[in-house]
Amino acid sequence: MQIGIMGTGSTAEIMAEIVSKSREYDLTCIYDTRIDDAQAFAKRFHVGTSTFDMDVVAGSCDIVYISAENSCREELVRKMLDEGKHILCQAPISMSKKTAEELYDMAADKGLVLMETTGSLYTPGFAKLIEILKSGVIGSVMDIEVSFSRLIPTNEREHTFPEGGSFETFGNFVLSPVLRILGTEYRDAYINAVYGLNGIDTYTKVTLKYDHAQATVKTATAVMSDDALTITGSMGCIYVKSPWYLMRKFTIKSYDDKNNATIYNECDGNGFTYDLAEFRRRVAAIGRNHLTDHMSENNYEEVKKQVVCSDSFTLLTTRESLAATAVIEKFVSQRHAQGERKDVKIWAHRGCSMAYPENTLEAFEAAAKIPGITGIETDVQLSKDGEVVVFHDEHTGRVTDGTRNVQDYTLAELQKLHIQSVGGETTTIPTLKQMLELLKPYCEENGLLINIELKTSVIRYPGIEQKVIDIVREYGLEKYIVYSSFLADSIKLIKELMPSAKTGMLSGTMEGCIQGAIYASADALHPWIGGLNAKGEEKLADAPVRAWNMEEPFFNDGRLLKEKDMGKYSEFGVTDIITNVPEVYLKG
Numbered sequence: 001m002q003i004g005i006m007g008t009g010s011t012a013e014i015m016a017e018i019v020s021k022s023r024e025y026d027l028t029c030i031y032d033t034r035i036d037d038a039q040a041f042a043k044r045f046h047v048g049t050s051t052f053d054m055d056v057v058a059g060s061c062d063i064v065y066i067s068a069e070n071s072c073r074e075e076l077v078r079k080m081l082d083e084g085k086h087i088l089c090q091a092p093i094s095m096s097k098k099t100a101e102e103l104y105d106m107a108a109d110k111g112l113v114l115m116e117t118t119g120s121l122y123t124p125g126f127a128k129l130i131e132i133l134k135s136g137v138i139g140s141v142m143d144i145e146v147s148f149s150r151l152i153p154t155n156e157r158e159h160t161f162p163e164g165g166s167f168e169t170f171g172n173f174v175l176s177p178v179l180r181i182l183g184t185e186y187r188d189a190y191i192n193a194v195y196g197l198n199g200i201d202t203y204t205k206v207t208l209k210y211d212h213a214q215a216t217v218k219t220a221t222a223v224m225s226d227d228a229l230t231i232t233g234s235m236g237c238i239y240v241k242s243p244w245y246l247m248r249k250f251t252i253k254s255y256d257d258k259n260n261a262t263i264y265n266e267c268d269g270n271g272f273t274y275d276l277a278e279f280r281r282r283v284a285a286i287g288r289n290h291l292t293d294h295m296s297e298n299n300y301e302e303v304k305k306q307v308v309c310s311d312s313f314t315l316l317t318t319r320e321s322l323a324a325t326a327v328i329e330k331f332v333s334q335r336h337a338q339g340e341r342k343d344v345k346i347w348a349h350r351g352c353s354m355a356y357p358e359n360t361l362e363a364f365e366a367a368a369k370i371p372g373i374t375g376i377e378t379d380v381q382l383s384k385d386g387e388v389v390v391f392h393d394e395h396t397g398r399v400t401d402g403t404r405n406v407q408d409y410t411l412a413e414l415q416k417l418h419i420q421s422v423g424g425e426t427t428t429i430p431t432l433k434q435m436l437e438l439l440k441p442y443c444e445e446n447g448l449l450i451n452i453e454l455k456t457s458v459i460r461y462p463g464i465e466q467k468v469i470d471i472v473r474e475y476g477l478e479k480y481i482v483y484s485s486f487l488a489d490s491i492k493l494i495k496e497l498m499p500s501a502k503t504g505m506l507s508g509t510m511e512g513c514i515q516g517a518i519y520a521s522a523d524a525l526h527p528w529i530g531g532l533n534a535k536g537e538e539k540l541a542d543a544p545v546r547a548w549n550m551e552e553p554f555f556n557d558g559r560l561l562k563e564k565d566m567g568k569y570s571e572f573g574v575t576d577i578i579t580n581v582p583e584v585y586l587k588g
Contacts, residue, residue, distance in 0.1 A: 001024060001025050001026070001062050001063060001280070001283075002025075002026045002028045002060065002061040002062045002063070003019055003025045003026070003027055003028065003061055003062070003063050003064065003065060004027075004028060004029035004030070004031060004057045004060055004061035004063075004064045004065070005019075005027065005029070005030055005031070005041075005064070005065050005067070006031040006032075006057060006064055006065070006066045006067065006068050006076050006080075007031070007032060007066060007067035007068035007069070007090070008030065008032045008034075008037045008038060008040075008041040009067055009068075009069075009157070011067045011090050011117075011272070012041070012065070012067040013041075014270065014272050015065050015067065015272055015276070016041070016045045018269065018270075018272055018273050018276060019276075020045055020046075024280065027045060027047050028047065028048065028049060028060045028061050029047065029048075029049040029050070029051065029056065029057050029060035029061055030042040030045070030047050030049070030050045030051070031050075031051055031052065031053075031054065031056075031057045031068075032050075032052060032068070033052050033068075033072070034052070035050070035051070035052045036560050036562075037562070038050040038051060038052060040560065054076065054079045054080075057080070058079070058080065058083035058085065061085070062085070062086070063085060063086045063087070063088070063279075063283065064080050064085050064086075064087055064088070065087075065088045065089070065090075065276075066080070066087060066088070066089040066090060067089075067090040068090075069157070070092070070095060070168060073089065073090070073092075073093060073094065074093070074094045074099055074103070077089060077093055077094075077103050077114065078103065078106070081103070081106050081107055081110060081112060081114065084110065084112065085112070086112050086113040086114075086279075086282075086283050086286070087107070087112070087113065087114050087115070088113075088115050088116075088117060088275065088276065088279045089114065089115070089116055089117070090116070090117055091116040091117055091118070091172035091173070091176075091321070091324070092116070092168075092171075092172050092321075092324065092325050092328055093114070093116060093321070093325070094325060095168070095325070095328060095329055095332055096325070096329060097322055097325045097326045097329055100321065100322055100325045101318075101322060104318045104321070104322075111286060112286070113279065113282045113283050113286055115275075115278070115279050115282060116172065116321050117271075117272060117275045118172075118173070118176045118271065118275055119173055119176075119245050119270070119271035119272060119275065120173075120176060120177060120244070120245035120246075120247065120271045121176055121177065121180055121271075121275075122271070122274035122275055122277065122278045123245075123246065123247045123265070123267055123271055123274050124247070124265050124266055124267065124274075125240075125246065125247020125248060125250070125263075125265030125266075125267060126177070126247050128247070128263060128265055129238065129240070129247060129250065130180075130181075132238065132252065132263070133181065133231070133238075136235075137235070137236060137252060137254060137259045138231065138232075138233030138234070138235050138236035138237055138238060138252065138254065139233040139234030139235030139236065139255075140212070140213075140233060140234045141181060141182060141213055141231055141232070141233050142212070142213050142214075142232050142233060142234055143213060143214055143215065143216075143230075143231075143232040144177070144178050144181060144182065144213075144214075144215040144216070144229070144230070144231050144232070145215070145216045145217075145218075145228075145229070145230045145232075146174045146177060146178065146215075146216075146217050146218070146228075146229045146230075146244060147174065147217070147218035147219070147220070147225040147226060147227055147228070148170045148173055148174050148218070148219055148220075148225075148227055148245075149166075149203075149218070149219070149220035149221075149223055149224050149225040149227060150170075150220070150221055151221075151222065151223075151224060152221040152222070153528075153529075153530025153531065154196070154222075154529065154530050154531065154532040154533060154569075154572065155528075155529040155530040155532075155549070155551070155563070155569075156530070158200075158221045159196060159198070159200050159202075159221060160198075160200065160568065164200045164221075165200050165201045165204075165221075165335070166201050166202055166203060166204050166219040166220050166221040166222075167193070167201055167204040167206070167219050167328065167331050168328060168331070168332065169219070169221070170219040171204075171206075171217070171219060171324065171327065171328045171331065172324045172325075172328070173219075173245070174217035174218065174219055175206075175217055175323075175324040175327060176320070176324065177229060177244075178208060178215040178217060179320040179323050179324060180320060181231070182208070182210055182213055182215055183210075184319045184320055184322075184323035185210070185211075186208040186209060186210050186215075186323070187209045187210060187211065188208075188209045189206055189207070189208050189209075189326075189327050189330055190206065190207045190209070191204065191205075191206050191330065191331050191334065192204070192205050192206075193205070193331075193335065193336075194223075195335075195336045196222065196532075196533070196572070197339060197532060197534075197535055197571070197572040197573055198338065198339035198532075198571035198572045199335075199336040199337055199338045199339045199571070201331075201335060201336075202220065202221050202222035202223065203218070203219070203220040203221075203222065203223040204218065204219050204220075204331070205217070205218045206218075206327060206331070208327070222533055226242055227242040227243055227244060228240060228241060228242045228244050229244035229250075235254060235255045236252065236253050236254035236255050236259065237252075237253050238250055238251070238252050238253075239251045239253075245271050246267045246270065246271065247265050247267065248264065248265055248266075248267050249262065249263070249264055249265070250262075250263050251263075338571065339570075339571030339572065340570075340571065341567070341568065341570050341571055342570040342575075343567075343570070344566075344567050344569075344570050344574060344575060344576055344577050345374040345375075345575065345576040345577075346372070346373055346374055346576070346577060346579065346582050346585045346586055347373070347374055347375045347376065347377050347449075347451060347546065347576055347577065347578040347579070347582070348363075348364075348367030348370070348373060348375070348376045348377065348578075348579070348580075348582040349377050349548060349549075349552070349578045349579055349580045349582075350363060350377060350378060350379070350392060350554075350580070351363025351364040351365075351366060351367045351376060351378070352366040352367045352370075352580075352581070352582060352583060353554050353555060353580040354552065354553055354554060354555060354561065354580045354581050355422075355555065355581075355583065356421065356422060356555055357399065357419045357420065357421050357427060357555045358392065358399065358554050358555060358580075359378055359379060359390045359391055359392055359399075359429075359430070360419060360421070360427050360428075360429075360430065361427070361430050361434065361435065361438055362421060362422070362427060363555075364376055364378070364435060364438055364439060365438060366583075367582055368438075368439055368442040368446075368448055369442075370582055370583055370586050371586065372586045373448065373582055373586060374448075374449060374576060375448060375449030375450060375451055375482070376439065376448065376449075376450055376451070377450075377451040377453065377484075377548075377578050378390050378435060378450065378451070378452060378453065379391060379392040379452075379453045379455050380432055380452055380453070380454060380455060380464070380468060381394070381406045381407065381455045381459070381461060381464075382406075382407060382461045382463075382464055382467070383406065383407070383409055383410055383411045383413075383414055384407060384408060384409055384410045384413075385410045385411055386463075386467070387410075387411040387431060388431060388432040388433075388464065388467050388468055388471060389406065389411065389414055389429055389430070389431050389432070390429065390430045390431065390432055390434075390435050391406050391414075391429055391455075392455070393406075394406060394407075394455070394458050394459055396409070396414075396417060399419055400417040400418060400419050400429065401417055401418045402414075402417045405459075407459060407461075411431065414428075414429045415428045415429060416428075417429060420556065421555075432452070432468065432471050433471055433474075433475075435450075436450075436471065436472070436475045436477060437475070440475055440476075440477060443477055443480040447480075448480065449480050449481070449482060450477070450480055450481050450482070451481075451482045451483075451484055451504065451546075451578070452468060452472075452481060452482070452483055452484070453484045453485060453506065454468065454483065454484070454485040454487070454490045454494075455485075456485050456486075456487045456489075456490040457485065457486035457487040457490075460487075464490075465483075465490060465493045465494050465497055466497055468483070469494070469497055469498050469501070478498075478500070478501075481501070481502065482502045482503065482504055482523075482524065483501055483502070483503045483504070484503065484504035484505070484506050484524075484526050485505075485506060486506045486507065488505065488515075488516035488519045488520040488522075489520070491503045491504075491505060491516070491520035491521075491522050492519065492520035492521070495520065495521050495522075502523050502524070503520065503521075503522045503523050503524070504522060504523065504524035504525065504526040504544075504546060505517040505520060505522040505524070505525055505526060506526045506527075507526070507527055507528075507531070508527070508528045508530075508531045509527060509528070509531030509533055509534070510525065510527045510531060510532055510533055510534040510535070510536075510545075511531075511533060511534045512527070512531070513525040513526060513527045514534060514536055514540060517536075517540060517543070518539075518540075522543075523543060523544075524543050524544040524545070524546060525540065525543055525544070525545045525546070526545075526546045526547070526548065526578075527545065527547055527548075528547065528548060528549070528550060529547045529548065529549050529563075529566060529569050529574075529577075532547065532569060532572040532573075532574065535573060536573075544575045544576055545572075545573055545574045545575050545576070546574075546575065546576040546577070546578055547566070547569055547574045547576070547577055547578065548577075548578040548579075549563055549566060549577070549578075549579060549580075551563060552579060552580040552581060553580065554580060561581060561584075564584060566579060566585075567585070
């Protein structure tokens with residue numbers, strides 16, 4: 001059976017791994033609106049066709065798995081149904097219950113399978129759980145609690161509009177077992193959420209109220225929870241150990257202890273393996289019986305009696321999918337507004353470091369000539385003989401033909417190392433003095449700023465702070481310099497040596513920046529774009545937030561430039577971005 005995958009995110013990768021190991025499927029086509037992503041994905045999984053054209057997908061496969069962004073899922077589903085394809089789709093199919101109903105009806109009319117992934121409901125462990133619940137060993141189910149959490153960097157899709165949010169991303173996943181066990185006829189849904197700085201929910205708790213039961217589901221992208229499933233009954237309870245969705249182990253506790261037990265279940269791979277098997281079964285059932293597993297309210301009971309494995313506990317119905325969609329639709333209708341987007345200032349990270357070798361005079365000059373640029377970021381270390389040199393890594397091997405740490409070479413030795421440059425030429429490691437000599441005219445004429453990062457968090461380099469300050473004073477550039485470091489003690493010392501100095505606290509998270517800035521009296525916060533998880537305290541409320549991106553490619557490193565809109569992080573309060581490609585943002 002030939003299958004195409006539409007989308008190249010993490011769930012697409014999981015499905016591609018499953019398909020590539022199976023003899024029942026031939027992965028024939030990868031689709032993404034970003035053709036570079038489609039090509040890279042296809043290359044990784046040895047797929048012959050990669051495309052951004054839906055017609056190419058339709059002509060390349062029998063069935064499709066759709067894991068594209070929420071905003072384009074409806075369009076892809078509709079197109080593939082029009083092309084007569086059976087579809088397994090990442091949930092939710094739509095953010096609108098009405099639209100989801102239309103798509104299910106469209107599939108039914110065409111005799112096609114349209115099924116959402118669940119990640120859990122078709123595992124052997126879940127079948128065993130349902131068997132135990134039906135036996136009555138814990139009595140009537142009164143309450144269910146289930147959670148799913150991940151600590152996801154803020155530069156990932158889950159934290160951005162319109163695709164992101166913990167509940168839009170994971171809501172269906174946690175709602176599926178609840179709706180399977182308690183049914184779809186809940187009376188109301190009560191929603192509480194915690195929102196990130198850009199208005200995206202990072203932690204959401206939803207309580208479904210039934211006539212004689214309730215359920216609480218929790219999702220998170222910036223909070224860690226137990227990720228367990230607890231079912232409370234009138235005569236006992238069942239606890240499914242994390243990760244609950246694999247159902248490998250759960251514990252039964254009955255009121256009289258007579259039925260206490262620990263149940264172990266096999267799980268081959270992950271829940272998607274079983275979703276795909278159920279999808280294939282449904283496609284086969286369509287072929288044998290000319291039936292669809294997707295039922296309207298009118299023909300639900302009639303069709304349910306005829307399809308294979310028609311037990312209501314083991315068949316994901318349209319009712320369950322639509323009930324989950326209704327909850328998500330309610331959430332979307334009341335979520336916070338998107339954060340305000342503002343203009344950001346642009347800094348060159350180690351110069352124009354994608355177009356030229358990083359931290360070289362060529363990269364610095366190219367950046368300084370860009371109209372509208374705010375500043376250039378660079379890094380300094382000490383050579384064996386105590387000279388201040390411009391270089392990022394502690395070891396020289398990634399960028400040069402060196403084989404030792406920077407501190408193990410004298411300046412003369414460092415400047416004999418070769419850095420591959422544009423057009424097959426080579427260049428050398430500059431000193432801080434050489435850099436300031438080059439950039440001084442741009443500072444004085446254009447107001448160009450220079451962020452000097454002291455590389456003191458791995459190797460302390462005693463005395464480097466005073467050496468750098470002395471060199472800056474020698475060139476008369478004090479008012480154009482920002483000093484930064486991952487080591488708060490280094491920033492603190494700069495302030496002690498030069499109270500008027502402007503400083504920035506570096507960290508992988510805003511929380512780390514804030515803690516370090518308070519300790520070292522730093523003037524600015526320099527977080528990674530994936531760690532925008534907090535807001536500056538009152539005395540730091542007006543501090544510049546200069547965010548950096550470690551995923552951007554450097555000169556000739558073979559990576560593609562995926563992030564081309566770092567300005568969106570202004571929604572988190574970012575005021576400046578430090579980028580390898582300032583020319584992309586200031587191209588006019």
